[in-house]
Amino acid sequence: MKVRIDEVTERSARVLIEGVEPAFANAIRRCLIADLPKLAIDDVEFHLGPIRAEDGKEAESIAPLFDEIVAHRLGLIPLPTDPELFVPRQTCPACGGEGCPNCTVIYSLNKRGPCTVYSGDLEPIGDAKFKPVDPNIPIVKLGEGQALLVYATAQLGYGREHAKWQATQAVGYKYRPVVKVDNRKMDPEKFPVEVCPVRILHHREGKVAVEPEEDCILCMGCVEAAKENGWDGAFDVYGDPARILFHFETDGSMSAKTAVLETLAILETKFSTLADQATALE
Numbered sequence: 267m268k269v270r271i272d273e274v275t276e277r278s279a280r281v282l283i284e285g286v287e288p289a290f291a292n293a294i295r296r297c298l299i300a301d302l303p304k305l306a307i308d309d310v311e312f313h314l315g316p317i318r319a320e321d322g323k324e325a326e327s328i329a330p331l332f333d334e335i336v337a338h339r340l341g342l343i344p345l346p347t348d349p350e351l352f353v354p355r356q357t358c359p360a361c362g363g364e365g366c367p368n369c370t371v372i373y374s375l376n377k378r379g380p381c382t383v384y385s386g387d388l389e390p391i392g393d394a395k396f397k398p399v400d401p402n403i404p405i406v407k408l409g410e411g412q413a414l415l416v417y418a419t420a421q422l423g424y425g426r427e428h429a430k431w432q433a434t435q436a437v438g439y440k441y442r443p444v445v446k447v448d449n450r451k452m453d454p455e456k457f458p459v460e461v462c463p464v465r466i467l468h469h470r471e472g473k474v475a476v477e478p479e480e481d482c483i484l485c486m487g488c489v490e491a492a493k494e495n496g497w498d499g500a501f502d503v504y505g506d507p508a509r510i511l512f513h514f515e516t517d518g519s520m521s522a523k524t525a526v527l528e529t530l531a532i533l534e535t536k537f538s539t540l541a542d543q544a545t546a547l548e
C-alpha cells in the first residue's frame with residue numbers, strides 16, 4: 267500500500283491511497299462518519315418565568331422559537347472534542363452515568379433581548395477551552411423583553427446515533443481517474459476541448475493534453491465527442507479501482523489529523539477484538 271497526502275488542513279484532508287481494495291477505503295469512510303466519538307449538547311434545561319436583570323428590568327424567559335427547536339440548534343453546535351480526554355457517559359467509571367467532569371461538559375447561556383443569540387454566547391462552566399469552535403452560528407433572535415437562560419449538558423456520542431455527534435462531513439472517495447489520449451486517432455487541433463465540463467483538456471503543441479488528470483469526473487464527454495467526429499478510440503477514460511482518492515472534512519470539533527488517527531485506532535480495536543474471538547474458537 268502506498269499513501270500520498272495531497273492536502274491536510276485543520277479541517278480537511280485529501281489523500282491518494284494505492285494498492286488497496288475499495289472496501290478498505292469504505293471501512294475508513296464508515297468509521298469516520300459513524301464510529302468517531304464527538305462532544306455535543308444532549309440535555310438542555312430552560313429557566314421558566316421572569317428573569318430580573320441587574321438594572322432592575324424584568325424580562326420574560328421566552329423566545330420566538332419553541333424550546334425543542336432551540337435545544338436542537340444547540341445540539342448541532344460543534345464543540346471542541348479531545349477523544350483522549352473524555353469517556354462515554356453511560357460507561358463512565360467515575361460516576362456510573364450520573365455525569366461528572368470525566369464524561370460531561372456543562373454550558374450556560376444567559377441573554378436578554380433585543381439581540382441575536384450566537385453559539386459564542388454559550389459559556390462552558392469550568393474550563394474555557396470547551397467554548398464552541400465557531401462563535402458566529404445564530405441560534406435564535408430575541409425581541410424586546412424576551413430572554414433566554416439555559417443550562418446545557420454536552421456528552422460524547424456517535425454519528426450512528428444522531429447527526430449532531432458526527433464529526434466529519436463530505437466523507438468520500440473516488441477511483442483515480444485515468445484519461446488516455448491517442449492523438450494519432452484524431453485531428454487533435456480540431457478536437458473541441460470545451461466539451462470537458464471540468465476544463466482539463468487543453469490544446470498544446472498541436473496535441474490534446476490532459477491536466478490535471480485527477481480532476482476528471484468520468485463524464486465521458488470527450489469519448490462521446492470523439493465518437494461523433496468519427497475518431498473512435500481516441501480517448502480511453504476509466505477509474506482505476508486500485509488507486510483511491512479519499513477526502514473528508516471535519517466540523518471543527520477536532521482536526522482532520524486527529525479524526526484519522528482516532529478512526530484508525532477504532533478500526534484496529536475492532537479487528538483485534540475479532541481476532542481474539544477467532545483465536546478462542548476450538
Ligand SMILES: [Zn+2]
Pocket residue numbers: 355358359360361362363364365366367368369370
Ligand atoms: Zn462521569
